[in-house]
Amino acid sequence: MADTVVFGGPTRVAGIGEGLWRVGCSFLIGALPSAHLVAKCASGVDLRAVHPESVSATGAYRAAGLAPFLIVSALDVAKGYVAIRLAGRGRRSPALHAALVVAGHNWSPFLQGAGGRGITPAIGALLCTDWKGAVVILSGPGLGYACRETGLGSFASQLLLLSVALVSRKRRSALPSVAAVLVPIWAKRILGNELEVHADLPVARYVERLLYDRDSAGTG
Numbered sequence: 441m442a443d444t445v446v447f448g449g450p451t452r453v454a455g456i457g458e459g460l461w462r463v464g465c466s467f468l469i470g471a472l473p474s475a476h477l478v479a480k481c482a483s484g485v486d487l488r489a490v491h492p493e494s495v496s497a498t499g500a501y502r503a504a505g506l507a508p509f510l511i512v513s514a515l516d517v518a519k520g521y522v523a524i525r526l527a528g529r530g531r532r533s534p535a536l537h538a539a540l541v542v543a544g545h546n547w548s549p550f551l552q553g554a555g556g557r558g559i560t561p562a563i564g565a566l567l568c569t570d571w572k573g574a575v576v577i578l579s580g581p582g583l584g585y586a587c588r589e590t591g592l593g594s595f596a597s598q599l600l601l602l603s604v605a606l607v608s609r610k611r612r613s614a615l616p617s618v619a620a621v622l623v624p625i626w627a628k629r630i631l632g633n634e635l636e637v638h639a640d641l642p643v644a645r646y647v648e649r650l651l652y653d654r655d656s657a658g659t660g
């Protein structure tokens with residue numbers, strides 16, 4: 441009887457346990473180091489050694505070529521999609537799962553905290569919640585690459601995604617998932633693998649990181 445009063449009964453406890461399990465699964469799915477494994481198999485290169493700030497599809501392309509890039513991109517989009525599907529048909533907390541799958545991708549415990557920039561798992565997650573958002577966030581790196589400003593193009597598309605969600609008539613359902621993927625994406629741009637704010641770094645440098653996803657002075 442006591443647990444009925446305090447915890448809401450065994451069924452509720454089991455439900456909480458299952459929810460925590462699914463949440464943990466989302467993080468671990470995101471953390472699966474697809475770029476690292478594919479690049480290692482294809483070329484023997486350890487992406488953490490050559491491109492530690494972004495162990496991603498782009499890193500796999502630089503290290504091993506187009507086929508590994510396409511394979512990693514597909515796997516990383518699938519990570520986001522599967523994590524939201526695992527949240528269940530009812531999907532009461534897709535935003536939480538979206539945030540965790542992107543966070544796992546960005547700071548993978550299998551890579552000692554290294555990881556990607558979060559775009560591909562975000563595309564997969566948004567394909568489940570609002571496919572138009574996936575198209576918007578995908579357009580940025582493509583257009584940016586064509587203009588030789590991939591980082592700025594990616595940020596512009598992310599800002600557009602947020603703006604559209606804010607003014608949308610469906611914003612109550614769209615905004616949580618959009619915010620959930622953008623928080624870890626922008627945190628990775630600003631803070632990198634260490635998730636640290638350095639007091640000696642000027643604010644302008646953090647703004648530059650957010651906009652361009654790089655440091656002009658090459659530190660931090």
Ligand SMILES: O=P(O)(O)OC[C@H](O)CO
Pocket residue numbers: 495496497498499516555556557558559560561581
């Ligand atoms: O942001 P990521 O880690 O999904 O990687 C993105 C790809 O390299 C394409 O920009």
